[in-house]
Amino acid sequence: MKMFGRTILVLLLLWKQDSVRSVRLVELRVPTHEPEGGMALLGCQYDMEGDTLYSVKWYKDGREFYRFVPKNEPPVYYFETPGVNVDVARSSNTVVALMNLTQESAGHYRCEVSGEAPHFTTVFRQKYINIHLLPKGGPRVMGLREHYRLDETVLANCSLPPSRPKAHLKWLVNDRPAPSEYVLGPWYRVSTDRPDAAETILQLSFYATTADFVNGAVKLKCQATIAPLYQRETESTHYIAFPFTITEPPDAEEIKDHAASVQDSLAALLIPIIFLILV
Known part of the structure; x- marks a missing residue:
């Protein structure tokens, strides 16, 4: 019975040790849309949680194009892939810089992080990038x-x-x-x-x-x-576009002069008529 209890305890300790040293992918930063001719930064943040980093690998549509192995010299490897142009000088274990994006650059990008031997615990996550051809100019x-x-x-x-x-x-x-x-x-x-x-x-x-x-x-x-x-x-x-123009109304002096003119015209018309009636 004591032997059985010790065996269970050892297994629990081993399980706890492995669980503590489990690689965790904290955040994957991959833009969803980018313009042709532009650039994109791919970010992969991870937590080794006690484990040792073995490698960080990037894939496009299942094809590896970038690898970071800290124990190697140099630690960075770049594999030519259609539509993928890596700026190695700006890339590291957590960031990959892409430049001169083309229509072929669209696809699924996956980051894969692995721990050291003997377990080589691996975690990964992926996102899709759309590449747009923007118009030259406005509407x-x-x-x-x-x-x-x-x-x-x-x-x-x-x-x-x-x-x-x-x-x-x-x-x-x-x-x-x-x-x-x-x-x-x-x-x-x-x-x-x-x-x-x-x-x-x-x-x-x-x-x-x-x-x-x-x-x-x-x-x-x-x-x-x-x-x-x-x-x-x-x-x-x-x-x-109005088909007519609006003229300004006459002022008071113009109206007064016009009324006087009308009165003079009426007087000139009535005087002969009155003269004929009296004669």
Whole structure:
């Protein structure tokens, strides 16, 4: 019985020792969205909890591209991988710097941390990076004029240079979303230079009325969004062209002179009539 108790105690102590020396991955910092041509910092924070670090490895879509082994000299290894360009000078056991991101850079990135022998306890975690092709410039509006007559059609197209993914365009009239009946589209036109990207077009069409032209003016705005990396807008103000001009009312002196002139005209007309009656 005593032997059985000692055996249980030894097993418990060994289990406790192993549990204390269990590698723990504290935080994985991998951006979810990055632009083409940019850079990304991949962070992997871990706690050895009494164990000794054997290696930190990074994988993209299951393929190893970076390894840090503190006992080796040099400790850093970089394996060429399509879409993965590592800035070794800025990388370490906890950070990997990627540069010159391309469409091929998108994928699952996994950090794997291992403890030393004899257990080589390993923990890992992964996240996905989306790579966006952002448009060169902001939204462009064509077809608008500065002045419109009442009941004339206001017609304009808002377009955004090619992007990936497709952009979300939105028209606003006096800082409020344009009614659905005012909007046509969107339409997409594939880029000849980048078949993976498309230009986005959204049309605005409505009749010029006093409901939209408040105090004779309307403010139109086109917003372009590619969340969460891009948001631009263009804004312009347009006016009602009145077909007539309002003249200033005559002043009191003009009215007085006009009344005197009317009285003189009546007197000149009545005097001959009275003379004929008396004769």
